[in-house]
Amino acid sequence: MTIPMSPDTLIMTAVSILVLPLVGFTLLLFFGKKLPRQGDWLETSIMTVVLGLALAVLAQKLQYYHDDIIALNFTWVDMNNVPGIGPLKIVLGFQLDNLSSIMVVVVALISTLVHYFSIGYMHGDARYSRYFAYLGFFSFSMLLIVLADNLLLLYVGWELVGISSYLLIGHWYEKKSASDAAIKAFIVNRIGDVGFFIGIAILYHTFHTFGLREIFEAIRGGHLPYGSEGWLTAAGVLVFCGAVGKSAQFPLHVWLPDAMEGPTPVSALIHAATMVAAGVYLVARTFPMMTADALLVIAYIGAVTAFISATIAVAQNDIKKVLAYSTISQLGYMIMALGVGAYTAGFFHLVTHAMFKAGLFLGSGSVIHAMHHALHHQGDHQTDAQDIRNMGGLKEKMPITFWTFVIYTLAISGIPLTSGFLSKDEILAGTLAFGGLSGHILIPITGFLVAGLTAFYMFRLVILTFLGEHRGTHRLEHVHESPRVMTVPLIVLAALSTFVFFSFNPFGAADGWIARAIERPESVTPASVAPATNQVFEEALHHAHLPAMGLSLLVATLGILIAFATYYWRKISADRVAESLRPLHTFLANKWYFDELYNGVVIGGTLGLTRALRWFDNIIIDGVVNGAGWLTKGTSFISGKVDLGVIDGLVNATAYITGFFGLLFRKFQTGKVQTYIVFAVLSVVIFYFVFRLV
């Protein structure tokens, strides 16, 4: 990559990156079953090409256009003056800045690896080609979110990833739980999306544009929604609502654990690495317009989410459920980082988390695949292949899966030499700096607590899955390492979870290329409601860095040690701890009773309302309708009588009279000429008298 591409070439390459997966989707949808191998090679090779293009674009962007924003705009609707609305012109477009070019690579990379992994994992599935088609469709939608430079296109992509998530969670729709989970994910997301939509509506109504840069410019120029800073905060929080839904933040986090009903590679791609990170990406995109109040809301939502889901993860036994709650917790981390103003750290964590969490999910997929195989071989259809209580000792049989899994776990726990350490450390330093600046001390405390919890439950997972004795009879003999098409993506992701790809200094990412490429944009909000400026924040961050690193290492080590003491060395009996804290354990194992709460309040409330409405319908509306019916019936009864008696009487009377005269006059028509002559003579006589008298 020594020859610089022109900006036009670069943006057109980005657009082709966007379109290629859609082409693959269309081809697979229509011809998938007819292609050899059901067309998996088509979608996979398209994604490989996309990955190559994405890497080329990123390299070009960072090397030659480091501080530029390359945009491609086109007018979608231009209606000059619409009566009652004013000029209506909607300009859409794509943009390549450092944020989007890095995100494109992340999406393309994870997507490509998941495609390869799926060839092994989904082998022999009933809807194999459909699965790959949907993966391609998802990649397209996700890239649309990433490349959009305006809220409208972003929202379109936002809904499209929602629908592809729905389709892929419900891939095995014969299973009731899978189709339920798909519907739940869709509906819960919709709640957040309504907020997002209202936010977009407020912004469009004020600025008459969907373009993010134009909106920021207008706000910088002192133009506020309805002239009020409160409305700006409201717009920010409403846009963040979309992120709450998509990134599974409290209180809308309930869909993500259920989404694990989908195939595991899908969980890795959509529900761990990319789609759920779209919320974080959205907050990063709209960061400049967020007021201090909006950011505080965001920070607290992130902290609460991180804490709640980390505690739940401790008490889960399903390997994918643990990872799901860990994902929610880490997403909470990113949101919290953005909320406190650690913009770079938040996005950095998004990137590193995408690598190791996709790895964790693919690793768990590899384990589940092997367990399924072993259980199937034994003819055992009762044992749950995803329950870590049925595992243990898999290390010897699945060395590649085990060692890569350990690397990911170290990364998520924030152990030095991993990518997770770099990003997590930045986040914790950010929260510490924010706590010092604003006095919201709860946020850094939650941050460190969650770091310790994360290390604990992740090592609990590793120990229970891979180490110790296998808890099952003769099952281990049938467990095999997964095929190479599945292990190679694991190795690639493990390599990407080390520090070297992000910074050559294993203890600080400040000099790494991401930290240089992603700079926190200055807030465009009025000074009175703006968060701490970059300079002030950097200052505080600098001081917080060392204590944060020490503390985070301490809590992580503590968490790991407790995990080993409890589950490996058996110094602490997990059962006895659970017994002595029975109410707390039950509370956590039941996920804080969120599902029950929502069932009771939302679904129960809806049902109650429906019943009330049904009563109203039955009694009032039906009463009115029936009353109207009776009234009509009565009226028609009377008019029927009138018809029969009066009208028909008149008609019949006419007929009778006519008939009577008919019969009477018939007598004169004898058919005899003589009679007629008599009548004629008589008539003449009568006429004579009549006219003589006159």
Place this chain on the structure above:
Amino acid sequence: MEAFNTFFGEFLVWLPNVQLAHFLIVSAILFALGIYGITTRRNAILVLMGVELVLNAANINLIAFSRYGGANFDGQVAAIFVIILAAAEAAIALAIVLNIYHRFQTINVDEISTMKE
């Protein structure tokens, strides 16, 4: 005889005083007799004879009005036309009556009613 001679002698004296009304009375009597014949006879031939009486009553009227009314012969010409017409009518009517008799073996008009209903 004496009485008759007296009446006849007076009649002859009165005769030049015959007026229009006398002709009209004769024609009216003739007309009434014709109508009477038409309406009361059941024999088709007698009905035709009644018709001839009616026609001739009309002829008397025409000639009388011609003689006493205007100075021309229009009425008498019309009477000649009527006589010709009556001859033609009598010929056709008798032919019809012959046909009827041939078909029904009767010329009683009351019995010839197959076209009634």
